[in-house]
Amino acid sequence: MAGSVYGDILKISTWGESHGEGLGVVVDGCPAGLKLSPDNIQEYMDRRRPGAIKYSTRRNEDDSIRILSGIFEGRTTGTPISMLVFNKDHRSADYSEIASYYRPGHADYTYDAKYGFRDYRGGGRSSGRETLGRVAAGAVAVKLLNELGISVRAYARSIGPIEADMADADMDYVSQSPVYMPDKEASDKAEAYLKEAAAGRDSVGGVVECVVSGLPAGIGDPVFDKFDANIAKAVMSIGAVKAVEIGDGLAASKVPGSQNNDSFCIKDGKVTKLTNHSGGVLGGISDGSDFILRAAFKPTPSIAKKQRTINKDNEEIEIEIKGRHDPVIVPRAVVVVESMTALAIADMILKRMSAEMEGVKRFYGKK
């Protein structure tokens, strides 16, 4: 209950510090018989790797994932899947300066307030590198969802004040965009904006949007474990996220009900909706439309600009943070948003199976 375990049926336990021996995750509760290879995981790991993205740190790590358990003859066995990455260059740096003060926007102060001391090497457990375990587990969840015809796709919706025009969106362009945007014009502008920020020793935030297609209606539980509530927690738990929107989100609060309600209709003999302002969820349960969420990321707190803060002796000082830092984390966060969304949904998909007696009886051959 100290915070590094997530999920009910599909339960993951992540571990590891930025500059410790390594990082990893144990996935318990993955159904047996899922075809899974290290390549399935590595593909996701590579998408969050520093080197893979232009505007991110140049730390030289290949983050090769090792799967140590839970797979036999290419399939999951139903027992825990342990995956890890060993850190490579974790012993070199000098952290005496960073250990002596509290960086604005970072968790230095709050970890000290909670635990009395902290592993200050590279941010320890509060480092963005912590997402490595999320993504490895997320790759498993995505594989599971894919087998059920469900896809999860995220991209940068905005970078700082530059927003993608979704009317011009080309999903195939996302992987070519250095900022993972689906709109070339906005992507170019965002790049220019980023360069300017970096030149000014500053940083930039943005918004990641994620779309889940192929989801059956009827997923999610009433009251506290609503589909969107579970997603909100999963996504808000990603470092630097400051807002989560579902469907029209904040905009829904500004318009009248007659405009926000989505009318049900029949298309090709199937129940659907004329619009999707709700983002695919009604009363906390999926309605069969695309599920849509947006996560707003604050700008990277590590900046080279001079800043005021205090040191461990409670003296007010001025600092300039040295070293390599992403001017933006949004592009690398895209795969993390996908991962957390997939983990939350896979868990709910598995829970759904016991929701009604007809299904239970059919499963046990009593119908």
Place this chain on the structure above:
Amino acid sequence: MAGSVYGDILKISTWGESHGEGLGVVVDGCPAGLKLSPDNIQEYMDRRRPGAIKYSTRRNEDDSIRILSGIFEGRTTGTPISMLVFNKDHRSADYSEIASYYRPGHADYTYDAKYGFRDYRGGGRSSGRETLGRVAAGAVAVKLLNELGISVRAYARSIGPIEADMADADMDYVSQSPVYMPDKEASDKAEAYLKEAAAGRDSVGGVVECVVSGLPAGIGDPVFDKFDANIAKAVMSIGAVKAVEIGDGLAASKVPGSQNNDSFCIKDGKVTKLTNHSGGVLGGISDGSDFILRAAFKPTPSIAKKQRTINKDNEEIEIEIKGRHDPVIVPRAVVVVESMTALAIADMILKRMSAEMEGVKRFYGKK
């Protein structure tokens, strides 16, 4: 795990349908020795009562809470606190029409998709009346937090497009405002806007803001159980919430890091921050500043205006929903946001106690 249980240490279990026998909640894990009277609970119940607020349904219910267990001689005993309200006028209405089709924006369709059928009387478990159990439990959590010097205060930040000007905010005005706004001018405008919407047989959404003061630094856990992640789930689980923002929220994603970072400083010999863009949380752990969140509510889906939808035979039809309906739920939702925020925080406050050995040893008299 079907969704009506919330919390880890302070665990609540709510139950009841809009038009069933009654509604209630069982609170397990409340520390023993907390002074608690039915009046403490009733005060919160009254704030969510239809009759207490001008622009809400006129259902004639006094929602008198009964406490059936867990209190002895005016104090909690450490065992479960069972509280309930009996429904009064739950047998009268004719629901045959509502049972026959799927209301846009409601959970009718998704409950049917999940369970194969639904309790269609007044929305059953998906009714706003479900929040009754949340508020009764929330009152207990607020009492617990108050004893530790922590206060939780919410109000309407906006109604439809009308936003309160926080520079003019007067917290004492909130309880006088018919829409629970802290700014008289905005409140008056909001009232006019609401009247217009009601006249047009339409409905309105809005934003609730909640401020928590007196919170010690060091609450919340790393990675998945971050302070803000837990709050996001708690608040997003309230029906009709479509977005949750922490601190500057969405706006933080638009500005540079140098502007968004809050500098630490010393004031009156204590650590604090020059600004509070973060909303009181860093790396998922409280930093000792005020915690600030906003929840965006969609407009009430029940509107009298003609709408398109489908019936249970999958035929496209037009409907006009009859009966009493709130043109806005935001004012009544204020106390629900407070309640969920308090429940989430009380749970984390109790969990914090076992975070470091010094505290554990001191507690057990070994230091």
Place this chain on the structure above:
Amino acid sequence: MAGSVYGDILKISTWGESHGEGLGVVVDGCPAGLKLSPDNIQEYMDRRRPGAIKYSTRRNEDDSIRILSGIFEGRTTGTPISMLVFNKDHRSADYSEIASYYRPGHADYTYDAKYGFRDYRGGGRSSGRETLGRVAAGAVAVKLLNELGISVRAYARSIGPIEADMADADMDYVSQSPVYMPDKEASDKAEAYLKEAAAGRDSVGGVVECVVSGLPAGIGDPVFDKFDANIAKAVMSIGAVKAVEIGDGLAASKVPGSQNNDSFCIKDGKVTKLTNHSGGVLGGISDGSDFILRAAFKPTPSIAKKQRTINKDNEEIEIEIKGRHDPVIVPRAVVVVESMTALAIADMILKRMSAEMEGVKRFYGKK
């Protein structure tokens, strides 16, 4: 997490004190569409009622169960089922004496040690009356299991030193035996033994045995959530239980492996075992044979005989406990053992559904 919530998918939350307003339970996670009437519950309630059994207290209560939510048109809706019984004669007695000292064998001292004070009226939450919520919820679990062809049947295996001869067992006799034994000769001896104990102002313990038939192979999880581990917790949580045995239990530790191993064989084309020393579980997973457990109950701690103890001022005193007390609780505990066993198994039956991909894909129509 204060102890009154049980289960993962089928999650129950019990509440109530012996001499408070009432007692009850909220059952969340019961699949929708299960046919359930108050009579299904009342039948179980009646089996644990004092008046129903000869050698038990004569408290005049009919323990009529009320179902307040979660049922619509005779079927469960998938939302929480709230059930309660109001206490009838809860305000009369004088508890000043019992409040002043610690009864041997009771929880008086430990509740004070934990909470600083206690609800001393009739034992409060530590009273045997607490099992009321377990049995109401257990009746739901039994109904669910019955629909899947699984039956749960318990009886008294021994009363004090008198043991039933299972070679002479007649399950139809159990309900006629005043001590719920399946062997008339042993039952008669046990009655005589009980009379003698009561005459001597003393009390008696015993062993309850429970047999579960019709259980499919493959239920239960590896390592910590083994089928038998979950049952052990569920049954050991019943007040007064001091030992739990599975299959041959303790006796298995005395014989060689060649004698204890059960050989697999084929009977009527189906896999079965030549013997069932294991009690239906191998490696923590059900093997398709009958599941067999025994729970040993200590003698009722409330006895009229003079006893030594201490009072709240830590003075050593002698006491004679007055009032009505069961000389034996074993017969009334039979239905409680059935209930806890059924609750544990129903939860595991529902969890099993997501154990392998073939089943998941079949459920979602992808196979």
Place this chain on the structure above:
Amino acid sequence: MAGSVYGDILKISTWGESHGEGLGVVVDGCPAGLKLSPDNIQEYMDRRRPGAIKYSTRRNEDDSIRILSGIFEGRTTGTPISMLVFNKDHRSADYSEIASYYRPGHADYTYDAKYGFRDYRGGGRSSGRETLGRVAAGAVAVKLLNELGISVRAYARSIGPIEADMADADMDYVSQSPVYMPDKEASDKAEAYLKEAAAGRDSVGGVVECVVSGLPAGIGDPVFDKFDANIAKAVMSIGAVKAVEIGDGLAASKVPGSQNNDSFCIKDGKVTKLTNHSGGVLGGISDGSDFILRAAFKPTPSIAKKQRTINKDNEEIEIEIKGRHDPVIVPRAVVVVESMTALAIADMILKRMSAEMEGVKRFYGKK
């Protein structure tokens, strides 16, 4: 929820197969600031190592533990502690025979029934080697308890029919006894008995007893999470355990209440009891006396003697299991019982901290 995660606050997640890449555990929720070195863990690992005990398999593994996270400058940081052991000789053997049939007394059949197939190499996840993660985590829990003045000590109480005479018990002898018994005479007899069994190609079970001293009164929760119920689950989850007794256990069910009740008394100014039949727990809450439990282990199912069983084609066959097998697992299980007991208690010790308001307020400096 697939069974390899244990605990609420101190939560562990074990992983690994007998003949996979390795085995390990992630411990989340250990309070920060606990002094912990690899030696603290290795000492426990060595006690369960095959080579350390005379009557156990001769697999050549040193089981060197590696700690990969959660420790900084010799102390726990409050973040997950990941520990692992790499398997050394995991690729060599031929398992085609074992893959083809179901060994009596093993989990081969039940894993197939559950998952559709199994990792048959050395028993996979159902191997006794799975306890490695339990013991590594258990060593952390023991360290935590020791800092609070609580000790956990287990030993073999009986081997097959040979029982230690506790009147002659010498706890210092346990580590010298090849069967971990505290009574030299019984130990010698047990050795002779074991030799005979091994010569007859058979195996032997036994009973492990565990005593916890220094436990404060007031640990454990009412109703479902009783101290003894949690221990029962933890210990019953160890492979081959068929019975768990607390205090006098089964024997308590045979004697009258006047004999079984423990009278409270005052000794050296402190509350204690004249006897300890209850084994240190009353109403599910610790009473400050020694906590005593016994776990009965069935004989090792792997025996060289000819046995009847079936193969995967459901044909009845006769088998002789080859290879190295412990004729008894009891001596090696001693440290596993200690570990599970310590994990269960440490979790409850941490939970206890939030049980009453006085303690909560004192912790937060409000008293």
